[in-house]
Amino acid sequence: MEQSDHLKAVGSHPIHASVDDIRDLVTATAKLQERHNIQQTYPLPQETPLPEPRRIAEVLDSLANLCVSKPRQEVLATALRVDDRTKCVELILTGNEDIQDTTCNHVKEIWAGLKRISARFLQLRPQDIHDEGLEREQNIFAYSCLNFHFEKLKNRVNAQFALFCDIDTDNLDSAHPFHNLRQSIITIEELYTRDDDAKVGRPSNPASWKTMFKCLRIAKDETEDFWAGGGFRSDTSKNTSIAYPYIGLSEIPCIGCQAFFEAINGVCGTNYKMRPSTSKSTRPWLFPHTCPHSVSVIERMYQILAVDLIKWYPGYRPKPAQSDPVPKPTVRL
Secondary structure: OEEOOOOOOOOOOOOOOOHHHHHHHHHHHHHHHHHHOOOOOOOOOOOOOOOOOOHHHHHHHHHHHHOOOOOOOOOEEEEEEEEOOOOEEEEEEEEOOOOOHHHHHHHHHHHHHHHHHHHHHHHOOHHHOOOHHHHHHHHHHHHHHHHHHHHHHHHHHHHOHHHHHOOOOOOOOOOOHHHHHHHHHHHHHHHHHOOOOOOOOOOOOHHHHHHHHHHHHHHHHHHHHHHHOOOOOOOOOOOOOOOOOEOEEOOOOOHHHHHHHHHHHHHHOOOOEOOOOOOOOOOOOOOOOOOOOHHHHHHHHHHHHHHHHHHHOOOOOOOOOOOOOOOOOOEEO
8 A cells, every 4th residue: 555645743743734634544544454453442432410411412323324315335414503592403414425305305304203293292191192193103204214214224234144143142041132132133134124035125015114113123122132231241331421512423433533523622622522433444534525723623633643543553663864865755554
Protein backbone atom coordinates (compact mmCIF):
# COMPACT_ATOMS: atom_id res chain seq x y z
CA MET A 1 0.00 0.00 0.00
CA GLU A 2 1.34 3.42 -0.91
CA GLN A 3 0.58 6.83 0.43
CA SER A 4 1.26 10.03 -1.44
CA ASP A 5 3.08 11.65 1.46
CA HIS A 6 4.60 10.93 4.86
CA LEU A 7 2.44 10.95 7.94
CA LYS A 8 2.36 14.52 9.10
CA ALA A 9 4.20 15.29 12.32
CA VAL A 10 2.05 14.86 15.42
CA GLY A 11 2.90 16.70 18.60
CA SER A 12 2.94 20.24 19.85
CA HIS A 13 3.45 21.76 16.40
CA PRO A 14 0.47 22.88 14.29
CA ILE A 15 -0.90 20.30 11.86
CA HIS A 16 -2.05 21.39 8.43
CA ALA A 17 -4.20 18.42 7.43
CA SER A 18 -6.81 18.12 4.70
CA VAL A 19 -9.92 16.07 4.07
CA ASP A 20 -7.85 13.80 1.81
CA ASP A 21 -5.37 13.27 4.66
CA ILE A 22 -8.21 12.12 6.92
CA ARG A 23 -9.51 9.72 4.27
CA ASP A 24 -6.03 8.30 3.58
CA LEU A 25 -5.27 7.87 7.28
CA VAL A 26 -8.51 6.02 8.01
CA THR A 27 -7.91 3.83 4.95
CA ALA A 28 -4.35 3.07 6.05
CA THR A 29 -5.54 2.21 9.56
CA ALA A 30 -8.23 -0.09 8.16
CA LYS A 31 -5.71 -1.97 6.01
CA LEU A 32 -3.27 -2.30 8.89
CA GLN A 33 -5.98 -3.60 11.20
CA GLU A 34 -6.94 -6.20 8.61
CA ARG A 35 -3.31 -7.20 8.00
CA HIS A 36 -2.33 -7.49 11.68
CA ASN A 37 -5.77 -8.55 12.97
CA ILE A 38 -5.74 -5.70 15.48
CA GLN A 39 -8.80 -4.17 17.11
CA GLN A 40 -8.51 -1.37 19.62
CA THR A 41 -10.81 -1.20 22.63
CA TYR A 42 -12.49 2.00 23.76
CA PRO A 43 -14.22 2.61 27.09
CA LEU A 44 -17.99 2.84 27.14
CA PRO A 45 -19.48 6.29 27.80
CA GLN A 46 -19.64 7.22 31.45
CA GLU A 47 -22.86 6.62 33.33
CA THR A 48 -25.21 9.49 34.04
CA PRO A 49 -27.65 10.05 36.94
CA LEU A 50 -30.41 11.23 34.57
CA PRO A 51 -33.58 9.09 34.63
CA GLU A 52 -34.22 6.92 31.55
CA PRO A 53 -31.08 8.23 29.78
CA ARG A 54 -31.28 5.69 26.97
CA ARG A 55 -34.86 6.33 25.86
CA ILE A 56 -34.24 9.08 23.31
CA ALA A 57 -30.94 7.51 22.27
CA GLU A 58 -32.69 4.25 21.43
CA VAL A 59 -35.41 6.09 19.51
CA LEU A 60 -32.85 7.96 17.39
CA ASP A 61 -30.83 4.81 16.69
CA SER A 62 -34.00 2.93 15.73
CA LEU A 63 -35.22 5.77 13.54
CA ALA A 64 -31.90 5.94 11.68
CA ASN A 65 -31.99 2.18 11.24
CA LEU A 66 -35.59 2.10 9.95
CA CYS A 67 -34.86 4.80 7.36
CA VAL A 68 -32.29 2.61 5.57
CA SER A 69 -33.80 0.89 2.52
CA LYS A 70 -30.69 -0.23 0.60
CA PRO A 71 -29.11 -3.55 1.60
CA ARG A 72 -25.55 -2.13 1.54
CA GLN A 73 -23.53 1.08 1.45
CA GLU A 74 -26.19 3.30 3.02
CA VAL A 75 -25.59 4.88 6.42
CA LEU A 76 -27.88 7.43 8.06
CA ALA A 77 -27.66 9.57 11.17
CA THR A 78 -30.44 11.30 13.09
CA ALA A 79 -30.49 14.08 15.65
CA LEU A 80 -33.02 16.29 17.43
CA ARG A 81 -32.91 20.05 17.75
CA VAL A 82 -35.36 21.93 19.98
CA ASP A 83 -36.51 25.41 18.95
CA ASP A 84 -37.54 27.23 22.13
CA ARG A 85 -39.09 30.09 20.16
CA THR A 86 -41.55 28.00 18.17
CA LYS A 87 -41.81 25.22 20.78
CA CYS A 88 -41.07 22.67 18.08
CA VAL A 89 -38.68 19.76 17.77
CA GLU A 90 -36.71 19.53 14.54
CA LEU A 91 -35.59 16.12 13.33
CA ILE A 92 -32.33 16.25 11.37
CA LEU A 93 -31.47 13.42 8.97
CA THR A 94 -28.19 13.05 7.11
CA GLY A 95 -26.32 10.27 5.34
CA ASN A 96 -23.32 9.22 3.29
CA GLU A 97 -25.36 9.97 0.15
CA ASP A 98 -28.05 12.47 -0.77
CA ILE A 99 -31.23 11.86 1.21
CA GLN A 100 -33.89 10.59 -1.20
CA ASP A 101 -37.46 11.88 -1.30
CA THR A 102 -38.68 8.37 -0.52
CA THR A 103 -36.67 8.43 2.71
CA CYS A 104 -38.08 11.83 3.71
CA ASN A 105 -41.60 10.62 2.98
CA HIS A 106 -40.98 7.49 5.03
CA VAL A 107 -39.84 9.58 8.00
CA LYS A 108 -43.02 11.64 7.73
CA GLU A 109 -45.07 8.43 7.64
CA ILE A 110 -43.29 7.18 10.76
CA TRP A 111 -43.98 10.45 12.56
CA ALA A 112 -47.63 10.46 11.50
CA GLY A 113 -48.02 6.83 12.55
CA LEU A 114 -46.56 7.51 15.98
CA LYS A 115 -48.93 10.46 16.41
CA ARG A 116 -51.94 8.28 15.52
CA ILE A 117 -50.85 5.57 17.94
CA SER A 118 -50.26 8.15 20.68
CA ALA A 119 -53.63 9.83 20.11
CA ARG A 120 -55.44 6.50 20.20
CA PHE A 121 -53.62 5.44 23.34
CA LEU A 122 -54.50 8.67 25.16
CA GLN A 123 -58.19 8.10 24.39
CA LEU A 124 -58.19 4.77 26.22
CA ARG A 125 -58.47 3.94 29.86
CA PRO A 126 -55.58 1.90 31.31
CA GLN A 127 -57.68 -1.28 31.26
CA ASP A 128 -58.45 -0.82 27.54
CA ILE A 129 -54.91 -0.81 26.16
CA HIS A 130 -55.70 -3.96 24.13
CA ASP A 131 -58.21 -2.00 22.08
CA GLU A 132 -58.67 -3.25 18.49
CA GLY A 133 -58.21 0.24 17.04
CA LEU A 134 -54.90 0.68 18.85
CA GLU A 135 -53.70 -2.74 17.72
CA ARG A 136 -54.69 -1.94 14.13
CA GLU A 137 -52.69 1.31 14.16
CA GLN A 138 -49.68 -0.49 15.63
CA ASN A 139 -49.85 -3.20 12.96
CA ILE A 140 -50.10 -0.66 10.13
CA PHE A 141 -47.09 1.16 11.57
CA ALA A 142 -45.07 -2.07 11.85
CA TYR A 143 -45.93 -3.16 8.28
CA SER A 144 -44.90 0.22 6.86
CA CYS A 145 -41.53 0.15 8.64
CA LEU A 146 -40.76 -3.47 7.74
CA ASN A 147 -41.75 -3.02 4.10
CA PHE A 148 -39.43 -0.02 3.65
CA HIS A 149 -36.58 -1.66 5.58
CA PHE A 150 -36.94 -5.22 4.29
CA GLU A 151 -33.88 -5.35 1.97
CA LYS A 152 -31.59 -4.03 4.70
CA LEU A 153 -33.10 -6.42 7.24
CA LYS A 154 -32.57 -9.29 4.82
CA ASN A 155 -28.90 -8.37 4.40
CA ARG A 156 -28.41 -8.07 8.18
CA VAL A 157 -29.69 -11.60 8.74
CA ASN A 158 -27.93 -13.22 5.78
CA ALA A 159 -24.52 -11.50 5.94
CA GLN A 160 -23.14 -13.50 8.88
CA PHE A 161 -25.74 -16.26 9.02
CA ALA A 162 -23.33 -19.13 8.28
CA LEU A 163 -20.87 -17.98 10.96
CA PHE A 164 -23.73 -17.49 13.40
CA CYS A 165 -24.93 -21.06 12.86
CA ASP A 166 -21.38 -22.40 13.26
CA ILE A 167 -21.02 -21.07 16.82
CA ASP A 168 -20.07 -24.01 19.01
CA THR A 169 -22.74 -24.66 21.65
CA ASP A 170 -21.45 -28.01 22.95
CA ASN A 171 -20.31 -26.47 26.23
CA LEU A 172 -23.50 -24.47 26.79
CA ASP A 173 -26.10 -25.62 29.27
CA SER A 174 -29.28 -26.94 27.66
CA ALA A 175 -31.21 -24.05 29.25
CA HIS A 176 -28.84 -21.37 27.92
CA PRO A 177 -30.86 -18.61 26.16
CA PHE A 178 -28.62 -18.73 23.08
CA HIS A 179 -30.31 -21.95 21.94
CA ASN A 180 -33.70 -20.25 21.62
CA LEU A 181 -32.14 -17.17 20.02
CA ARG A 182 -30.36 -19.21 17.36
CA GLN A 183 -33.50 -21.16 16.52
CA SER A 184 -35.45 -17.91 16.09
CA ILE A 185 -32.85 -16.49 13.68
CA ILE A 186 -32.80 -19.76 11.74
CA THR A 187 -36.59 -19.60 11.43
CA ILE A 188 -36.49 -16.00 10.15
CA GLU A 189 -33.84 -16.90 7.56
CA GLU A 190 -35.69 -20.01 6.42
CA LEU A 191 -39.05 -18.26 6.07
CA TYR A 192 -38.20 -14.73 4.93
CA THR A 193 -34.59 -13.74 4.19
CA ARG A 194 -33.01 -16.73 2.43
CA ASP A 195 -31.74 -15.64 -1.00
CA ASP A 196 -33.01 -18.75 -2.77
CA ASP A 197 -36.13 -20.76 -1.99
CA ALA A 198 -37.31 -18.88 1.09
CA LYS A 199 -40.60 -20.43 2.15
CA VAL A 200 -42.37 -17.05 2.32
CA GLY A 201 -39.90 -14.40 1.16
CA ARG A 202 -40.97 -10.77 1.22
CA PRO A 203 -44.48 -10.73 2.74
CA SER A 204 -47.21 -9.76 0.28
CA ASN A 205 -50.23 -9.32 2.54
CA PRO A 206 -51.05 -8.04 6.05
CA ALA A 207 -51.31 -11.54 7.51
CA SER A 208 -47.78 -12.45 6.34
CA TRP A 209 -46.36 -9.17 7.63
CA LYS A 210 -48.03 -9.78 10.99
CA THR A 211 -46.48 -13.24 11.25
CA MET A 212 -43.04 -11.90 10.34
CA PHE A 213 -43.38 -9.10 12.88
CA LYS A 214 -44.18 -11.67 15.59
CA CYS A 215 -41.08 -13.67 14.64
CA LEU A 216 -38.93 -10.55 14.91
CA ARG A 217 -40.42 -9.66 18.30
CA ILE A 218 -39.67 -13.15 19.60
CA ALA A 219 -36.08 -12.87 18.34
CA LYS A 220 -35.77 -9.43 19.98
CA ASP A 221 -37.01 -10.76 23.34
CA GLU A 222 -34.66 -13.73 23.15
CA THR A 223 -31.75 -11.43 22.27
CA GLU A 224 -32.49 -9.39 25.40
CA ASP A 225 -32.68 -12.59 27.47
CA PHE A 226 -29.33 -13.67 26.02
CA TRP A 227 -27.59 -10.42 27.00
CA ALA A 228 -29.40 -10.20 30.34
CA GLY A 229 -27.97 -13.60 31.17
CA GLY A 230 -24.45 -12.41 30.41
CA GLY A 231 -24.19 -13.53 26.80
CA PHE A 232 -21.33 -16.00 26.64
CA ARG A 233 -19.78 -14.33 29.69
CA SER A 234 -20.94 -13.98 33.26
CA ASP A 235 -20.24 -10.24 33.63
CA THR A 236 -22.35 -7.63 31.84
CA SER A 237 -22.58 -3.86 31.85
CA LYS A 238 -25.48 -1.65 30.79
CA ASN A 239 -24.67 1.34 28.63
CA THR A 240 -26.53 4.29 30.12
CA SER A 241 -24.93 7.13 28.22
CA ILE A 242 -26.71 10.45 28.22
CA ALA A 243 -29.28 10.98 25.50
CA TYR A 244 -28.81 14.72 24.89
CA PRO A 245 -27.20 15.66 22.60
CA TYR A 246 -27.25 12.23 21.00
CA ILE A 247 -26.62 11.25 17.37
CA GLY A 248 -28.55 8.18 16.27
CA LEU A 249 -26.76 5.98 13.73
CA SER A 250 -27.99 3.21 11.44
CA GLU A 251 -24.61 1.43 11.73
CA ILE A 252 -22.18 0.91 14.59
CA PRO A 253 -19.62 3.74 14.22
CA CYS A 254 -16.00 3.11 13.30
CA ILE A 255 -12.96 4.93 14.71
CA GLY A 256 -13.31 7.59 12.01
CA CYS A 257 -16.70 8.59 13.44
CA GLN A 258 -15.31 8.33 16.97
CA ALA A 259 -12.43 10.66 16.11
CA PHE A 260 -14.71 13.10 14.26
CA PHE A 261 -17.04 13.62 17.22
CA GLU A 262 -14.12 13.81 19.64
CA ALA A 263 -12.55 16.48 17.41
CA ILE A 264 -15.71 18.54 16.93
CA ASN A 265 -16.46 18.39 20.67
CA GLY A 266 -12.96 19.63 21.43
CA VAL A 267 -13.02 22.44 18.86
CA CYS A 268 -16.62 23.63 19.22
CA GLY A 269 -17.15 22.92 22.92
CA THR A 270 -20.06 20.58 22.17
CA ASN A 271 -20.87 17.29 23.88
CA TYR A 272 -22.14 15.05 21.09
CA LYS A 273 -22.46 11.37 21.93
CA MET A 274 -23.23 8.22 19.98
CA ARG A 275 -23.30 4.49 20.52
CA PRO A 276 -19.91 2.84 21.33
CA SER A 277 -17.47 2.39 18.44
CA THR A 278 -16.50 -0.94 16.87
CA SER A 279 -12.85 0.12 17.23
CA LYS A 280 -12.35 -0.68 13.55
CA SER A 281 -11.65 1.60 10.62
CA THR A 282 -14.17 1.56 7.79
CA ARG A 283 -13.25 2.66 4.28
CA PRO A 284 -14.01 4.77 2.43
CA TRP A 285 -14.60 7.27 5.22
CA LEU A 286 -15.78 10.70 4.06
CA PHE A 287 -15.54 13.94 6.00
CA PRO A 288 -18.90 15.81 6.12
CA HIS A 289 -19.41 18.37 3.35
CA THR A 290 -20.40 21.03 5.89
CA CYS A 291 -18.84 21.32 9.32
CA PRO A 292 -18.36 24.32 11.64
CA HIS A 293 -14.71 25.32 12.06
CA SER A 294 -13.85 22.60 9.53
CA VAL A 295 -10.14 23.45 9.27
CA SER A 296 -9.60 23.15 13.03
CA VAL A 297 -11.77 20.03 13.24
CA ILE A 298 -9.82 18.37 10.40
CA GLU A 299 -6.49 19.11 12.07
CA ARG A 300 -7.72 17.91 15.47
CA MET A 301 -9.17 14.75 13.94
CA TYR A 302 -5.96 13.99 12.05
CA GLN A 303 -3.98 14.33 15.26
CA ILE A 304 -6.34 11.99 17.14
CA LEU A 305 -6.14 9.33 14.42
CA ALA A 306 -2.39 9.62 13.92
CA VAL A 307 -1.59 9.42 17.63
CA ASP A 308 -3.87 6.40 17.97
CA LEU A 309 -2.16 4.69 15.02
CA ILE A 310 1.31 5.41 16.40
CA LYS A 311 0.41 3.88 19.78
CA TRP A 312 -0.43 0.42 18.48
CA TYR A 313 1.15 -0.01 15.04
CA PRO A 314 4.44 -1.91 15.58
CA GLY A 315 5.87 -0.87 12.23
CA TYR A 316 5.86 2.89 12.89
CA ARG A 317 9.21 4.62 12.70
CA PRO A 318 9.82 8.29 13.49
CA LYS A 319 10.99 10.56 10.70
CA PRO A 320 14.79 10.72 10.36
CA ALA A 321 16.73 13.71 11.67
CA GLN A 322 17.53 16.56 9.29
CA SER A 323 21.09 15.30 8.86
CA ASP A 324 19.85 11.96 7.51
CA PRO A 325 19.20 11.45 3.80
CA VAL A 326 15.79 12.66 2.76
CA PRO A 327 13.62 9.64 1.88
CA LYS A 328 11.40 9.42 -1.16
CA PRO A 329 7.91 10.89 -0.68
CA THR A 330 6.30 7.46 -0.34
CA VAL A 331 5.44 5.31 2.65
CA ARG A 332 5.01 1.58 2.13
CA LEU A 333 3.00 -0.19 4.79
